[in-house]
Amino acid sequence: MMLTDLAAACRKSGLKVVEADGWRSRGHDQFNSIETIVCHHTAGPKGGGNYPSYNTVLYGRPGLSGPLAQLGLGRDGTVYVFAAGVAWHAGTVKSSSYDNWHAIGIEAEHDGVSPWPKKQVEAYARLCAALAEHYNVKQTHVLGHKEVCSPPGRKIDPNFSMPAFRKKVWHFRKNPKSGGVKVRKPKYWRKHYPPKGTFVVGNRSSASTWLGRRLVKQGYGRFYKVGPGPNYSKTDQRALVAFKRKHRFGKNGAMTRATWKALNRKAGHARPPRFWAKVVPPKGTFWVGNEHTAVTMLGRRLHVHGHKRATLGPKYTKDTQAALVAFKRKHKLGKGAKMTPKVWRHLNRKPKKSKPKHRRTPTLDKALKYVRSGLRYARKAKLDRRSKELAEINKHLTRVRGQVRKGKIR
Secondary structure (H helix, E strand, O other), X not given: OOOOOXXXXXXXXXXXXXXXXXXXXXXXXXXXXXXXXXXXXXXXXXXXXXXXXHHHHHHEEOOEEOOOOOEEEOOOOOEEEOOOOOOOOOOOEOOHHHOOOOEEEEEEOOOOOOOOOHHHHHHHHHHHHHHHHHOOOOHHHXXXXXXXXXXXXXXXXXXXXXXXXXXXXXXXXXXXXXOOOOOOOHHHHHOOOOOOOOOOOOOEOXXXXXXXXXXXXXXXXXXXXXXXXXXXXXXXXXXXXXXXXXXXXXXXXXXXXXXXXXXXXXXXXXXXXXXXXXXXXXXXXXXXXXXXXXXXXXXXHHHHOOOOOOOOOOEOOHHHHHHHHHHHHHOOOOOOOOOOHHHHHHHXXXXXXXXXXXXXXXXXXHHHHHHHHHHHHHHHHOOOOOOHHHHHHHHHHHHHHHHHHHOOOO
């Protein structure tokens, strides 16, 4: 990878930054990762201006082509950006994490003999603090050339105490009021959206650690053979793509605010099924294969309405879909399995219980036959309304109706 954001990282220190022409494409090779910051001094002569070693660091010297470092530091604290790629500054080192493919080199203008100006040392510490924070480099990996070279004693730069210098760097990282950069722990990103360009393969950030942890919590730990770390890798990218596809946020590995919010929710949309009794589920909830607590509620309500085919559980299946289609047809709510607020409200209503019809029994049939025969007799005889026989028939009819009303005759 090429550190095309190197100048932006340097500006976080609050120092003046000067960019060399074509620095974004300059370098002997691309970095594998950033694990160390190596501090040097130029060992040039006194005088000659703010940064007389400019051309040497940029173009090299006989036998060694430039760039010889990614950054330079002038006597007044000005930062010079020379290259975004690999530079020949480390030489033979004790560990591969200190070599040119894993370390940023800073060449500070100094003769290596006289005492360092206080202003320059402070600028050096501010610059290292900003770089360490931006690329998530450990505090113990801000080292001098004399500490990483092999064999030990081969180099003496920089000629000041590195343990004391690292304390200064730590001070600027922990105290933003003093001009330093605040350390961001992974948990910080739970409520903050990471800046653009954070999730690029090879980039290093505490936000990548938090992303990996949230993906594992959401059930995507199968992608990780080794635990999540600050280096954003292709493993993180694959897990993120799988998460976005499941939740219908897209099919690529680009991070969006909606995706970040969904990642920071509790796994499985931590809403109990009863929550959805009064709330219409969001769009994109009901599709075959999706898991959601609202699907559990859907299955329960379909069972209450008599559609026992629906699957009980958080997974939306084809059986649940078929039961939903049947429910919509029965209640004349449309065709297809599309969920609408109107359908959801109907589902959450209590089903109407039909009143059971009274069956006719021999007793009731006999009573009705008796009453009907009396009425036929009255019509044939053309009885007067005031006659005793008609009064008797009406009396029997009233008695039968009362018994039916009371439930004595069914």
